[in-house]
Amino acid sequence: MSQCSEDIWREKLNEELKTTSYIYDNVNLLFSTARDNDRLQQEQIDSFINRGVDLLIISPNQVNTITPAIERARRKGIPVVLFDRKTESAHYTAFMGADNYQIGRTMGEYIAHLMGGRGNFVEIRGLEHSSPSIDRHRGLVDALRRYPEVRLIDSRAGDWSEGSGSRVMTEMLNSGDRVDCVFGQNDRMALGARKVLMDRQPDSKARFVGIDALATPGGGIREVKDGRLDASYIYPTRGDRLLQLAVNILEHKPYKNENLLESAIVTPDNAEVMLMQADEMRLQVDNLKQLHAHVDRFLARYNYQKVFLILIILVLSLLIIVLFLFYRGLSLRRRMAEETANAKLKFFTNVSHELRTPLTLITAPVEQLAADDTLTDGQRSLLGVVKRNTDILLRLVNEILDFRKVQNGKMTVHLAHFDLSPALRQWTAMFEPAMKKKSLTLHIEVPDHLFVLSDGYKLERICYNLLSNSVKYTPEGGEIWIRATQSGDRFAIVVEDTGIGIPEDKLKRIFERFFQVETPYTNGTGVGLALVKAFTEMLHGTVTAANRQPQGARFTIEFPVSQPNSDASQTAGVEETERQMAHEEAVDTQKANAEMLTASEKQEPRKRILVVDDNADIRAYLASWLGKYYQVSSAADGREGFETARREAPDLVMSDVMMPVMDGLELCRRLKSDVTTSHIPVLLLTARDMDDSRADAYNCGADGYIVKPFSEDVLLARVKNLIDSRQQLRDAFGGGSDGLNPTKEDKKFTVKLREAIQQHLDDSDFSVEQLGGELGLSRAQLYRKVKAMTGQSPVEILREARLRRADRLLAMTDKTVAEIAYETGFSSPSYFTKCYKDYFGCPPKDAGKGNRKGKEQP
Ligand code: FRU
Numbered sequence: 001m002s003q004c005s006e007d008i009w010r011e012k013l014n015e016e017l018k019t020t021s022y023i024y025d026n027v028n029l030l031f032s033t034a035r036d037n038d039r040l041q042q043e044q045i046d047s048f049i050n051r052g053v054d055l056l057i058i059s060p061n062q063v064n065t066i067t068p069a070i071e072r073a074r075r076k077g078i079p080v081v082l083f084d085r086k087t088e089s090a091h092y093t094a095f096m097g098a099d100n101y102q103i104g105r106t107m108g109e110y111i112a113h114l115m116g117g118r119g120n121f122v123e124i125r126g127l128e129h130s131s132p133s134i135d136r137h138r139g140l141v142d143a144l145r146r147y148p149e150v151r152l153i154d155s156r157a158g159d160w161s162e163g164s165g166s167r168v169m170t171e172m173l174n175s176g177d178r179v180d181c182v183f184g185q186n187d188r189m190a191l192g193a194r195k196v197l198m199d200r201q202p203d204s205k206a207r208f209v210g211i212d213a214l215a216t217p218g219g220g221i222r223e224v225k226d227g228r229l230d231a232s233y234i235y236p237t238r239g240d241r242l243l244q245l246a247v248n249i250l251e252h253k254p255y256k257n258e259n260l261l262e263s264a265i266v267t268p269d270n271a272e273v274m275l276m277q278a279d280e281m282r283l284q285v286d287n288l289k290q291l292h293a294h295v296d297r298f299l300a301r302y303n304y305q306k307v308f309l310i311l312i313i314l315v316l317s318l319l320i321i322v323l324f325l326f327y328r329g330l331s332l333r334r335r336m337a338e339e340t341a342n343a344k345l346k347f348f349t350n351v352s353h354e355l356r357t358p359l360t361l362i363t364a365p366v367e368q369l370a371a372d373d374t375l376t377d378g379q380r381s382l383l384g385v386v387k388r389n390t391d392i393l394l395r396l397v398n399e400i401l402d403f404r405k406v407q408n409g410k411m412t413v414h415l416a417h418f419d420l421s422p423a424l425r426q427w428t429a430m431f432e433p434a435m436k437k438k439s440l441t442l443h444i445e446v447p448d449h450l451f452v453l454s455d456g457y458k459l460e461r462i463c464y465n466l467l468s469n470s471v472k473y474t475p476e477g478g479e480i481w482i483r484a485t486q487s488g489d490r491f492a493i494v495v496e497d498t499g500i501g502i503p504e505d506k507l508k509r510i511f512e513r514f515f516q517v518e519t520p521y522t523n524g525t526g527v528g529l530a531l532v533k534a535f536t537e538m539l540h541g542t543v544t545a546a547n548r549q550p551q552g553a554r555f556t557i558e559f560p561v562s563q564p565n566s567d568a569s570q571t572a573g574v575e576e577t578e579r580q581m582a583h584e585e586a587v588d589t590q591k592a593n594a595e596m597l598t599a600s601e602k603q604e605p606r607k608r609i610l611v612v613d614d615n616a617d618i619r620a621y622l623a624s625w626l627g628k629y630y631q632v633s634s635a636a637d638g639r640e641g642f643e644t645a646r647r648e649a650p651d652l653v654m655s656d657v658m659m660p661v662m663d664g665l666e667l668c669r670r671l672k673s674d675v676t677t678s679h680i681p682v683l684l685l686t687a688r689d690m691d692d693s694r695a696d697a698y699n700c701g702a703d704g705y706i707v708k709p710f711s712e713d714v715l716l717a718r719v720k721n722l723i724d725s726r727q728q729l730r731d732a733f734g735g736g737s738d739g740l741n742p743t744k745e746d747k748k749f750t751v752k753l754r755e756a757i758q759q760h761l762d763d764s765d766f767s768v769e770q771l772g773g774e775l776g777l778s779r780a781q782l783y784r785k786v787k788a789m790t791g792q793s794p795v796e797i798l799r800e801a802r803l804r805r806a807d808r809l810l811a812m813t814d815k816t817v818a819e820i821a822y823e824t825g826f827s828s829p830s831y832f833t834k835c836y837k838d839y840f841g842c843p844p845k846d847a848g849k850g851n852r853k854g855k856e857q858p
Helices: 008-021 037-053 069-075 100-114 131-144 160-175 187-200 220-225 237-251 272-372 377-407 420-429 434-438 456-473 504-509 527-537 567-604 618-624 638-648 663-675 691-697 712-732 742-760 768-774 779-788 794-812 817-822 829-840
Strands: 055-058 082-083 094-098 121-126 150-157 181-184 205-211 258-262 414-421 441-445 451-454 479-485 490-497 542-547 552-560 607-610 631-635 652-656 682-686 702-706
Touching: 008 237, 008 272, 037 055, 037 069, 055 069, 055 779, 082 237, 082 414, 094 100, 100 131, 100 479, 121 131, 121 160, 121 187, 131 150, 131 441, 131 504, 150 160, 160 451, 181 187, 187 205, 220 272, 237 258, 272 377, 272 618, 272 712, 377 456, 377 527, 377 552, 420 441, 420 451, 420 456, 420 479, 420 490, 420 607, 434 441, 441 663, 441 712, 451 456, 451 817, 456 479, 456 527, 456 552, 490 682, 504 542, 504 607, 527 607, 607 618, 607 638, 618 712, 638 652, 652 663, 652 712, 663 682, 663 691, 691 702, 702 712, 742 768, 742 779, 742 794, 768 779, 768 794, 779 794, 794 817, 794 829, 817 829
Parallel strands: 055 082, 082 094, 094 258, 121 150, 121 181, 181 205, 441 479, 607 631, 607 652, 652 682, 682 702
Antiparallel strands: 414 451, 479 490, 490 552, 542 552
16 A cells, blocks of 8 residues: 555555455555655555565555556556546556545535625645645536635645645735635645634634544544534545455456545534544444454464464474384384394304204214223323313204294293202202313302202203303302202292403393393303293293302392192103103113124124115214114105115114105105005104104104204114014014004004905915005015014915914814815915924824914914
């Protein structure tokens, strides 16, 4: 809004514009006032144009001065609304204002009426080249034409200000004419003139008429009401309609180019009413303003709060993001550490698996060598070095495999009732040589007996780890304590040393996921302490580490004396059986090995063993070692093993579990379901960490399994036991079952064999080939199978069956020996007699006389 002047009329207009702008959300008003200065107004308009206003409202100071600025705005596409005053240029968008010509006319008429149709009056015009001044004058002059006796004796231009009214009046009075009425083109000038005239001629009855009729104090309406003016004309501001017009233009709504504002004359007759109305209006406007101020305040507060809220949300979001990133970083690091640890463990596990076979290949021959009496002391001590170091390697390997098992949830607890005290002494004794070497003093403080229900293997591993740590990190001449105590239903094992201790800040985390905390006590594979914790927890115990004063470390593990949720008697029973078995196995081992020697001395036909293993070294090792006692053949995988077994029908198959092409379990399953091989005992060599392997082995029908790495003695004993059991089974064949249970396949085979024999008893032409054909076996296969199962050849079995039948016939019929011989399939009576005598110890004619040596058949 570019205002030409600064006065209360324009202030009122500006106020109305502002108030109206509240209705619109998107209107922002800017105001400038040129204070009647043409150049200033031009500059102000230009500045608005430069600021990129969307629309200009202009009250031009004079008709011709700001035309170029308006042109510039139009060229920039800015709509221009002229208000109240006009310009020469018609290049504006719209005009709004009163009809000043009409106002001039109305005032002319009223003045004529006021003067009773005659008299002198003067006119004080507004600014010379402002459009209202020109138009009002025209209107006035036109109206006066009808009143020839109303004479306009003087008309001079002021500049709309009160001062200009006084000045012009002074000039006019100087002419000396009587003035009956003064018409100021606005109230201000009329009042300025009045002051001068009444000053000069206090008795003057002159009338004063103005324009604007503002309701403000000192405004036209009040002046009319108070009698200082005789009339005024409400020169309308109507900011509301002006803004509406501007918005319509901006929003491309229909609007009119010429918008004339209606108004009315104010005389003493209506001045009071008008004033009241105006006051009322102002009151409303004030209310509105107050309301708006309230709303503004609320809005400001709301905005402030909004900004505050947004800030808080922003800060919170940032915080959350930072926390999230931090947490993610942490968990990423943790995951990465975990993955690395897992990868390491996996790698170690694989390596451990790989190491076990060569370790077996080292330990077993070393044990064998050590047993040689002819060794020199030097050689023996060298072997001791090898043995100790392979033991260490084996222990490390087993530790890693154990830990992996714990991690995979495959580690199981084997509970037994036992006395912990002697066990602890025994476990500690293993460290004596190492302690002696470092001059460490060991204090064992355990009660005479401490009966617990626990897992001996795991407790041993726990103590082993703690003790080996202490031995390792206690300097020469130091002390180590191992204590066991019981209080109530809990027992504790404490391992304490005068070693280097554990950094305080690492104490709490020393058992955490391995590989993460590096302290002397957790170095190496890093598995040791993690395993201690895992085993302790599996046994419902707790483990803590602390530093001793002034130096050293203390590890305390605490357990319940009996394990929760365990059926002690049952587990003890199981354990008892296992122990019994272990004992028997040991006794057997000695017996077996002794027998083995005598057997080899006796030069009995050697039993045959088939070794199936994909590792050529293992095959070679087993062949060379077992070869002392057995006839050994070998195969590199399950399939080859199966073919060989079918072909050779060995007395025992010893097979590795993990093999390419066909694994040991599958091989076993096939052997046990093939009639040619179903009778052959199978011994599986399983890896130590395969917990399910025992179940797997038995499920596939294996007769036994041995965990790698194995001791030669144990293996030899198992081999012998299995072959002997087969012998027992063979002895029991046909007459119950004392030894190993025959397989389903073998039972079926036995039934079929018996049936086939019974059917052909009287057929002397019935051959072994035919028998094999009926049982689905070749002559050789039938021979091996029957021989392995019964110890006899098929021919012998067939003959035996015939002889028994003959024997029954001899006892129960009156038939002759010759008749019976033919009836039971013997080709001649003499051959029958020979066979009968060989089998029963007496000739057939003496049958039933009680002096026979042959076997009685139930
Ligand atoms: C206000 C004013 C009024 C007059 C109008 C003419 O600035 O001088 O008094 O009626 O302008 O434009």
